[in-house]
Amino acid sequence: MNRIAGYFKLGEVFRYFVRVFRKPDPNHPTSFNLRLMHGINRISIVMFLIAVMIYIIRHI
Template sequence: MKGLFDFTEVATYFFRKKDPNRKTTFNLRTMHRINKVSMVMFLMGLIYLVFKWMTR
């Protein structure tokens, strides 16, 4: 049950250092950019819903 709610991987996704040994391609950079945008949009929507529920 402890590993089920472990959000450290998501929290550290934005603050990782780039691996100098790994070759980056346009596709990989684009995939990571889309992932970051989608996570930010999800968190903003979640914050909006919580705020909406709290003000009722």
């Protein structure tokens, strides 16, 4: 039962969503690839949320 409950723990996912939209920590080194990856993730998160809203609106 603990394995199944582990799949539904979404706390880490939501923490990543919040973290990806924050300013980067100046103590951690960043590279162009890392900044580009976070930028693409921001775009995909926003597109996903827009798609979910459109889906909900169409089915109400």
